[in-house]
Amino acid sequence: MQIPLFNTVLSWILKKRKYQVDMFLKHPIEVQNEVLYELLSEAKSTYLGKKYDFKNIRSYDSFASRVPIQQYESIEPLIERNRRGEQNVFWPSKIQWFAKSSGTTNAKSKFIPVSDEAIDNCHMKAGKDMLCLFINNNEDTEIFKGKGLRLGGSSAVYEDNDTYFGDLSAIIIENMPFWADFSSAPSQKTALMSEWESKMDAIISETIQEDITSLVGVPSWMLVLLNRVLEVSGKRNILEVWPNLEVYFHGGVNFKPYREQYEKLIPKRNFRYYETYNASEGFFAIQDQNNSDELLLMLDYGIFYEFIPMESFNGEHSKAISLEEVTLGKNYALVISTNSGLWRYLIGDTIKFTNLDPYRIKITGRTKHFINVFGEELVIENAEDALEIACNKANALVVDYTVAPIFMSDENHGGHEWLIEFKKEPEHLEEFTLHLDEALKELNSDYEAKRYLDMTIGMPKIHKAKKGLFYQWLKQKNKLGGQHKVPRLSNQRDYLEELLELYQSEPG
Secondary structure, X not given: OOHHHHHHHHHHHHHHHHHHHHHHHHOHHHHHHHHHHHHHHHOOOOHHHHHOOHHHOOOHHHHHHHOOOEOHHHHHHHHHHHHOOOOOOOOOOOOOEEEXXXXXXXXXXXXXXXXXXXXXXXXXXXXXXXXXXXXXXXXXXXXXXXXXXEOOOOOOOEEEOOEEXXXXXHHHHXXXXXXXXXXXXXXXXXXXXXXXXXXXXXXXXXXXXXXXXXXXXXXXXXXXXXXXXXXXXXXXXXXXXXXXXXXXXXXXXXXXXXXXXXXXXXXXXXXXXXEEEEEOOEEEEEOOOOOOOOEEEOOOOOEEEEEEEHHHOOHHHOOOEEHHHOOEOOEEEEEEEEOOOOOOEEEEEEEEEEEEOOEXXXXXXXXXXXXXXXXXXXXXXXXXXXXXXXXXXXXXXXXXXXXXXXXXXXXXXXXXXXXXXXXXXXXXXHHHHHHHHHHHHHHOHHHHHHHHHHOOOOOOEEEEOOOOHXXXXXXXXXXXXXOOOOOOEOOOOHXXXXXXXXXXXXXX
16 A cells, blocks of 8 residues: 555545534534443343343433442452453453553552443544544644654553453554554554563664654653653754654643653644543543643543532442533543443543533543542642642753652641652752742642641642652552553552652662
8 A cells, every 4th residue: 555645545534534523512412312322222231231221221310320330349340250251241242352450559450341342433433533633623734644653551462361451552552453554653563562661662763763743652651752762863852853743642641740841852833732531441532622731522432421529529429410410610520331331430530621512621630649638639730730830930840749648746747748850950949849839829729728827737848859760660560651650649658658768778
């Protein structure tokens, strides 16, 4: 197949998809209701379909009252039955793929079922839509004249009892159509290498002479790769290596702390950054506008959405609402029912709506990754925004960070302890700390109230981490690359204590 002809055809196909996207933009509630009834109809004869009598569910209220909200621990026994070969448990078609997801540091892995329908009609479809939305917003793009560099997970796919598991990115790569290699790099063999650092070297070797026009991957790990590209090539910036680079499709972690570093690496005035929101459980949202920090909720991927207001969040005992009932600016925990057979599954992410016509969102954090020891209700969004403000005022750059509470005792005042690895250190850490504290007060009235006269919470305590500390910590846990990331906030001190111990033991 001739590459120019292939790229012309691909571009034409992607533009056609825009008409279908416009349909769910015009009729969002109808499309979501149709998704729900199609899921119930498809799964009515499964084990769970019979248990909850799917065939007689005629309304959302009936669905919500009959099927309980569930977290992974509640469905793990059924997943293990599925992994041992029992089929028709969650979903009628054969489930042979399981996305291995262990969060950041949990010793116990999760195995999320991934059906063929989810691969084709959710994840693959989203990959096409990501390109579709970009080229419709940038009609002069020449993205298809070159290749996209994909940086996936660190694990290959492994077989176990006639089923397969691995990082979601590895599963997607395994299921890519043959023609995908025409437009992407590195090769499938390299992309699926399991040893992260060797894989990085192989990716650079394969791509440094290619015409790379787009990047796809998690910001923290892509940053590591791009810095290594400069080391190997001896160039001053990435455009000297790949002059036709146009766009970076990113997701997995908040991009704000990394943006300035990327802008220095890729000094191109009209370079585009497009955010995506996907997980092992599904692909949920895509940035659909240039220069935006909002994500369009994708409503026709075989996923039915529900939302739990965080002010009334009570885990599996929470009351959820449908898309029709959401309001602007409120934090919601996300609940999904999917074409892999996850039913009213609480994935642990929190979002807020920034627009209701169409439905656009921002990711605000995790239901478990927050600090509320003193009633301060500090969420990741607060921490990220405050860090950005403090960095701008102190002319600093952050690589990674984590925050934990300082519990009250006879010796200690209550507070928050930060461990921050700086790319560019602030000249005065005390001044940076003051900026951070003031920003947190501005952004979070509960934090401000608890900081009043230092009565409940004292000033933040900040440690400057040594270069590469977080990387070394993840490496020790065999969690380099892909979707693995440093936990930003925790209500406990476990992560921070491990990092501080490593900090003390490292020379230099």
